[in-house]
Amino acid sequence: MMVIDKVTDLKKYVKQERFSAAKAGRELSVGFVPTMGFLHEGHASLLKQAREHNDLVVLSIFVNPIQFGPNEDLDRYPRDEKRDLALAEREGVDVVFLPSVQEMYPQPTKTKIAVSELTDELCGASRPGHFDGVTTVVGKLLHMVSPDKAYFGLKDAQQVAVIRQMVDDLNFDVEIVPCPIVRESDGLALSSRNVYLKEEERKQALILSTSLREAGDRIKQSDSVTLAEIRESLTRNIKSQPLAVIDYVDILSFPSLTQVHEDAQMRDLDGEILIALAVKFGTTRLIDNILLNPKGVVTHV
The missing domain is CATH 3.40.50.620 (HUPs)
Structure with missing residues (x-):
C-alpha cells in the first residue's frame, strides 16, 4: 500500500x-x-x-x-x-x-x-x-x-x-x-462523531434508529398513513429522550429532496421517500435516515 x-x-x-x-x-x-x-x-x-x-x-x-x-x-x-x-x-x-x-x-x-x-x-x-x-x-x-x-x-x-x-x-x-448505512449491533448508525458521545448520550441516541424503524413498520402496515402523522410520531419519540435536541425531522422525495405535502398518504406517492433526522445529544450532532418506497419497503437502511 x-x-x-x-x-x-x-x-x-x-x-x-x-x-x-x-x-x-x-x-x-x-x-x-x-x-x-x-x-x-x-x-x-x-x-x-x-x-x-x-x-x-x-x-x-x-x-x-x-x-x-x-x-x-x-x-x-x-x-x-x-x-x-x-x-x-x-x-x-x-x-x-x-x-x-x-x-x-x-x-x-x-x-x-x-x-x-x-x-x-x-x-x-x-x-x-x-x-x-x-x-x-x-x-x-x-x-x-x-x-x-x-x-x-x-x-x-x-x-x-x-x-x-x-x-x-x-x-x-x-x-x-x-x-447502505452500517450500524452497530444495537442499531446506532456508525459515525466518526460517535466517539464524542458520553455513556448516557449514546444510550439515548438509540431513539433515532428505533424511531425510524417504527416509522417504516407503520408505513408498511398502513399505506393510508399521512406524512404529517409520521413526522409527529417521530418527533414525539425523539423528544421522549431528555438529552435529545432536534435540529430537524423531515420527509422528502429522493433524490430530488423536494418537499411533499404533509397531508399526502403514502399510497399516493411515487418513487422513494427519505425520512431524515438530525439530533444533538450534548455537543454531538447525529444524523440518520431511511429510504422507503410508498409501500413502506425499506430500500436502504
Whole structure:
C-alpha cells in the first residue's frame, strides 16, 4: 500500500497505472473512497465494495476545513492516522492520499462548486455553506484521482444526492455508487462523531434508529398513513429522550429532496421517500435516515 501526500504524485501514479494496463492490453478500473478519516466499519464497507469491483482502489483522508462552519468541530474532529492506515491496509487499499490543508488549498480558494435547491433542505438549511465546501473538495478530489467509480455512504443521503447532481451537471466521467448505512449491533448508525458521545448520550441516541424503524413498520402496515402523522410520531419519540435536541425531522422525495405535502398518504406517492433526522445529544450532532418506497419497503437502511 502506497501513501501519497502530493497532488502531482497522486495524478502521476494513477496515470502511470492506467498506461501500464493499456500497454498490457487491458483497461484499469479505479475505485475511489473519499473520507475525513477516523475510519470505522462503515468506511470499511465502502472500501470492500471498491475492492470487489475495481483493479485499483484509492482512499483519501482529508479533514476538509471549508465544509465546517465557524462554530463547528473542525479543531476537535477525531483523527487517528495510524489506525486509519491499518484499516486501509486490511481492506486491500492500493493508495492512500493523505494531503495537508496547504497541499489541497495552497492559496485561499476563489472558486467553489455550489449545487442549488438540493442544498436548501436538511443539513443545508442548518449548516449554511457546508455543501459548498463538500462539493468543492469532492470536485477537486475527483479531478485528482479520475476514478471510474466513487463510493459514498447513504447515512448522509443528502450528500449523495448533491454529489450525484454535481457529477451529472458538470459531466464528470465517474459513477457515484451509494452504499447502505452500517450500524452497530444495537442499531446506532456508525459515525466518526460517535466517539464524542458520553455513556448516557449514546444510550439515548438509540431513539433515532428505533424511531425510524417504527416509522417504516407503520408505513408498511398502513399505506393510508399521512406524512404529517409520521413526522409527529417521530418527533414525539425523539423528544421522549431528555438529552435529545432536534435540529430537524423531515420527509422528502429522493433524490430530488423536494418537499411533499404533509397531508399526502403514502399510497399516493411515487418513487422513494427519505425520512431524515438530525439530533444533538450534548455537543454531538447525529444524523440518520431511511429510504422507503410508498409501500413502506425499506430500500436502504
